[in-house]
Amino acid sequence: MVxxxxxxxxxxxxxxxxxxxxxxxxxxxxxxxxxxxxxxxERDIIRVVASGRGLEVPVKDVCTKSVVTVHGKSDxxxxxxxxxxxxxxxxxxxxxxxxxxxxxxxxxxxxxxxxLTAILQSNEKEIFHGAD
Amino acid sequence: MVxxxxxxxxxxxxxxxxxxxxxxxxxxxxxxxxxxxxxxxERDIIRVVASGRGLEVPVKDVCTKSVVTVHGKSDxxxxxxxxxxxxxxxxxxxxxxxxxxxxxxxxxxxxxxxxLTAILQSNEKEIFHGAD
Numbered sequence: 177m178v179x180x181x182x183x184x185x186x187x188x189x190x191x192x193x194x195x196x197x198x199x200x201x202x203x204x205x206x207x208x209x210x211x212x213x214x215x216x217x218e219r220d221i222i223r224v225v226a227s228g229r230g231l232e233v234p235v236k237d238v239c240t241k242s243v244v245t246v247h248g249k250s251d252x253x254x255x256x257x258x259x260x261x262x263x264x265x266x267x268x269x270x271x272x273x274x275x276x277x278x279x280x281x282x283x284x285x286x287x288x289x290x291x292l293t294a295i296l297q298s299n300e301k302e303i304f305h306g307a308d
Numbered sequence: 309m310v311x312x313x314x315x316x317x318x319x320x321x322x323x324x325x326x327x328x329x330x331x332x333x334x335x336x337x338x339x340x341x342x343x344x345x346x347x348x349x350e351r352d353i354i355r356v357v358a359s360g361r362g363l364e365v366p367v368k369d370v371c372t373k374s375v376v377t378v379h380g381k382s383d384x385x386x387x388x389x390x391x392x393x394x395x396x397x398x399x400x401x402x403x404x405x406x407x408x409x410x411x412x413x414x415x416x417x418x419x420x421x422x423x424l425t426a427i428l429q430s431n432e433k434e435i436f437h438g439a440d
Contacts, residue, residue, distance in 0.1 A: 194358040222325055223326055
């Protein structure tokens with residue numbers, strides 16, 4: 177899990193994503209020991225770029241604040257259910273105090289390589305939805 | 309499939325991604341009837357942002373030029389094999405003349421919702437690779 181403070185800029189967020197080769201950062205309050213404020217994704221940053229607002233916009237103005245969380249003691253199925261219910265690719269793992277302690281991504285849940293292997297071993301060609 | 313010309317800017321690419329709610333554009337030559345030059349992804353744009361190069365950089369300077377393609381007559385398994393072999397999430401579909409006619413994404417191949425449903429119905433908890 178890589179975190180960024182609410183007052184940091186979108187430019188800093190972009191650098192952290194590239195440096196860590198990840199697609200999502202957890203946004204935390206500067207002053208209160210990591211209380212979860214939101215998440216910021218590659219897509220959030222692309223939206224800022226497209227809007228022409230500039231890269232010095234603070235993360236708190238553009239991050240996603242309605243974060244779906246699971247407790248650290250939850251099992252994997254609970255994380256999968258939460259992704260399924262909300263149609264999302266990441267859930268944030270929190271402790272009893274609501275502090276972020278990790279991120280579980282769809283990529284964690286389903287190795288893409290394993291998924292492709294399953295396709296190759298399957299005859300279910302109707303899973304194909306066509307080119308976009 | 310959404311295309312962008314080699315001489316267009318990264319800013320234009322960002323706008324096209326947001327407007328079309330997609331993660332990848334096909335980059336084509338302006339003058340030669342859509343000959344495939346490369347692809348540009350959200351990640352490519354985030355790298356430009358992080359580098360501080362500015363958003364007026366032409367797409368041709370930052371796009372991915374070693375594009376993995378499949379022919380339009382290929383079956384789905386061939387697209388899946390190509391993704392698996394190269395560890396990528398998109399392949400470009402081309403015609404006999406090497407012109408791009410579509411994009412197939414991993415999301416096309418495997419509906420994420422269906423994948424999560426499979427996890428929930430499975431007891432294979434060892435597919436979980438842990439939080440990052």
